[in-house]
Amino acid sequence: MVWRLLIDEFEQSGLTQAEFCAQRELNAKYFSLRRMKLKAQPGSTGFTQAVVEKSQVTDQVTLHYGAVTVKLPASNAQTIAQLVKALAA
Known part of the structure; x- marks a missing residue:
C-alpha cells in the first residue's frame, strides 16, 4: 500500500520521476519497476471515478x-x- 501512495503522490506532483525519486532518496529504477508492476495488476486500469x-x-x-x-x-x-x-x- 505504501508504494501505491508513493506512486499516486508522484503522479500528482508534476515532477519528473528522477526529480521525485531524488527528493525522497528512492532508487529511480526500482521505483519505475514497482510502478509498472502496480499498473499491470488486475483492477489497476489507470482510470479514475x-x-x-x-x-x-x-x-x-x-x-x-x-x-x-x-x-x-x-x-x-x-x-x-x-x-x-x-x-x-
Whole structure:
C-alpha cells in the first residue's frame, strides 16, 4: 500500500520521476519497476471515478483524482474528454 501512495503522490506532483525519486532518496529504477508492476495488476486500469451530479444550477461532472477534485459542466463533453485524455498521458 505504501508504494501505491508513493506512486499516486508522484503522479500528482508534476515532477519528473528522477526529480521525485531524488527528493525522497528512492532508487529511480526500482521505483519505475514497482510502478509498472502496480499498473499491470488486475483492477489497476489507470482510470479514475467520474460522477455526474445533479445540482440546482446545472449538471456537473466531478472528477476525483487522489486529493484533487475537478467539477466541470456536464454539457461540455469535448472539454471533459480532452481533460481525461491529458490526464491519461
